Amino acid sequence: MTTEFATLAGEAAERIAAATISAPAPLAGGASRALYGFDARLAGGAVTELVLLVTKGTAPQEFEALRAAWEAGVPVAEPLWLTADRTSIVMRRLAGEAVAPRIYRQERFAGARAGLLGQLAGALAAIHALPPAAVPQAPRRDGARGELEDIATELWSYRDPHPALELGLRWLGRRLPPRRPPTVVHGDFRMGNVLVDERGLVAVLDWELVHVGDPVEDLGWLCGRAWRFGREEQPAAGLGTREELLAAYREAGGAEVSLEELRFWEAVAALRWGTHTLRQLHEHLSGQRPSLELAAIGRRTAEAEWDLLAMVD
Amino acid sequence: MQDRPDAHELLEALESYLRDDLLPDVPAEHRFGVRVAANVCAILARETIPLAPDRTGLDALAREIRGGDWDDRLPTLAAALREKVRAKLEIDHPGWAEPPS
Numbered sequence: 209m210t211t212e213f214a215t216l217a218g219e220a221a222e223r224i225a226a227a228t229i230s231a232p233a234p235l236a237g238g239a240s241r242a243l244y245g246f247d248a249r250l251a252g253g254a255v256t257e258l259v260l261l262v263t264k265g266t267a268p269q270e271f272e273a274l275r276a277a278w279e280a281g282v283p284v285a286e287p288l289w290l291t292a293d294r295t296s297i298v299m300r301r302l303a304g305e306a307v308a309p310r311i312y313r314q315e316r317f318a319g320a321r322a323g324l325l326g327q328l329a330g331a332l333a334a335i336h337a338l339p340p341a342a343v344p345q346a347p348r349r350d351g352a353r354g355e356l357e358d359i360a361t362e363l364w365s366y367r368d369p370h371p372a373l374e375l376g377l378r379w380l381g382r383r384l385p386p387r388r389p390p391t392v393v394h395g396d397f398r399m400g401n402v403l404v405d406e407r408g409l410v411a412v413l414d415w416e417l418v419h420v421g422d423p424v425e426d427l428g429w430l431c432g433r434a435w436r437f438g439r440e441e442q443p444a445a446g447l448g449t450r451e452e453l454l455a456a457y458r459e460a461g462g463a464e465v466s467l468e469e470l471r472f473w474e475a476v477a478a479l480r481w482g483t484h485t486l487r488q489l490h491e492h493l494s495g496q497r498p499s500l501e502l503a504a505i506g507r508r509t510a511e512a513e514w515d516l517l518a519m520v521d
Numbered sequence: 522m523q524d525r526p527d528a529h530e531l532l533e534a535l536e537s538y539l540r541d542d543l544l545p546d547v548p549a550e551h552r553f554g555v556r557v558a559a560n561v562c563a564i565l566a567r568e569t570i571p572l573a574p575d576r577t578g579l580d581a582l583a584r585e586i587r588g589g590d591w592d593d594r595l596p597t598l599a600a601a602l603r604e605k606v607r608a609k610l611e612i613d614h615p616g617w618a619e620p621p622s
Contacts, residue, residue: 368525369576369583372602378586379595440619489526492534500542503534506526510609511617517606520599 215292216260220248223289223298227251232260241416245301257301258288266416269345271297273392273418276342282334283411285403304403304410308437311404312446320408325447327409328402328430329456335412336391336423336462343392349421352384355476359483366486372513376479379520385469391423398435399445424465427457428473433515434481475519482512522576523609528569536562 213231220226232244242262247255263270267290274287274297285299311317311324340346349355360377363370395417403410429435430445430453439446444453454465489506491497526534539559547555585591591598610618 364587369579370524371579371582371586371598372606374583374586375591375595375599375602378589378592379599382592493526493530498534498537500534500538503526503531506524507531507613509524510606510613513606514603514610514618517599517603521596 216246216298219289219291219298220258224248224256225251226256229258235259259285259299259301260291260296261299262296263416265295267291267297268294269343269418270415272345273343273415274299276338276392277335277412277415280334280338282338283331283409284415285411285413302403302411304405306400306403306413308399308435308446311399312437312439316406317404320404320406321447323408324404325444325452326456326460328397328445328447329453329462330460331402331409331412332394332397332423332426332430333457333460333462335394335397336426338392340390340392340420343418343420346392347419348390349419351387351390351422352380352425352472352476355421355425355480356381356384359476359479362483362487366490368486370482370486370509370513372517373479373482373509376475376482376513376516376520380472380475380479383472385422385424385472388422388424388463390420393419393421393423393425395419395426396429397426398430398432399437399447400435422473423463424469424473425476427453427465427470428475429477429480431470431474432477432481434511471519475516478512478516478519482509482516485509485512522574522579522605523612527573529566529573532562532566532569536566 213229216232217226217229220229226248228249230247232246235243235245241264244260244262246258246260248258249255261267261270271287271290274284277284278286285302288298288300290297305311305314305317311321340348349358356377363373363377394412394415396414397412401414402412431443431450433440433443436442436446442448444450450467450470454467454470458464485505485508488502489509492499492502492506536559539555539562544552544555544559586598607618
């Protein structure tokens with residue numbers, strides 16, 4: 209852990225008048241990040257349940273986005289403070305399930321599942337309504353063009369050749385949708401990154417990739433095949449159809465989006481996912497983070513290539 | 522032709538997982554077995570180094586696409602590449618190459 213216990217206890221005393229805190233213990237969750245749970249006993253005796261999220265350098269921009277979302281009423285864990293060393297965020301701990309296959313399968317979530325796609329669409333519409341000025345530290349990308357440039361920069365930083373990804377990049381670059389007014393984009397909005405309980409959506413997690421860009425990017429990512437967890441008949445988050453997602457998004461105050469535009473961003477999502485798999489593989493190969501799991505993810509690039517090529521005609 | 526990690530790279534990662542991550546935590550009666558498994562991975566890793574594919578042709582194709590040489594024939598090239606990707610998926614993830622909805 210980067211933040212030492214005494215420092216954390218001091219910050220808890222200063223920020224929320226905590227008399228004592230328990231030692232942070234690792235929580236299951238963040239696949240690539242460290243998440244710890246701890247309790248703070250307040251001066252009056254009440255106990256508050258908290259989490260410490262240790263980021264890989266994105267804490268300030270995540271904290272700022274969480275604050276903006278929390279203040280606007282987007283379902284998120286309440287962000288309490290950014291640690292003084294600016295590596296970590298302390299939030300209120302929420303109860304719920306984030307593991308997608310459990311949410312799809314367990315009987316206790318049957319009621320939650322019925323309304324979940326609508327709630328996800330509503331949360332996205334609310335995120336896209338946040339003022340970009342509220343997240344000054346989030347990277348700015350010039351819509352689809354900026355997104356493709358960002359992907360290309362990363363793809364070309366890896367030396368192994370990937371003709372299918374190169375082709376997708378070229379093909380998408382010649383089909384850019386009309387520019388939309390820039391909005392806050394979550395950047396990794398999908399099952400697995402939302403907390404759900406028996407009543408439905410509890411919180412949108414993992415704001416690591418927040419940026420300002422084209423809002424339809426989030427809708428395309430949510431329809432990515434990797435995030436259906438095998439439920440191919442339900443392309444929107446494994447929960448419904450594209451048409452249902454777009455209608456719910458519109459109803460919640462989001463923009464009117466055509467199927468064609470959604471498909472463009474689904475292809476971008478496949479390309480982005482392919483590039484993510486390469487990043488994870490290279491974290492392993494470079495020795496930066498040797499891991500069998502990351503090595504195995506390198507063999508998933510072909511899935512993204514397939515999905516991307518399937519959309520080129 | 523599979524993408525990286527090549528077979529020997531996967532085997533090296535598996536060996537390191539068995540030896541460095543798993544071995545310290547396995548019960549005493551299984552330690553010998555896990556050590557043997559790690560050694561087998563090391564043997565196979567060395568044996569498969571020469572099988573690493575030569576990707577020179579792919580490199581050239583990727584550069585051509587990036588340079589725009591294929592811009593007027595992208596769907597034709599996509600059809601050809603789909604067959605290459607299908608072959609990779611038969612090893613990496615059988616069943617993935619079904620038509621997505």
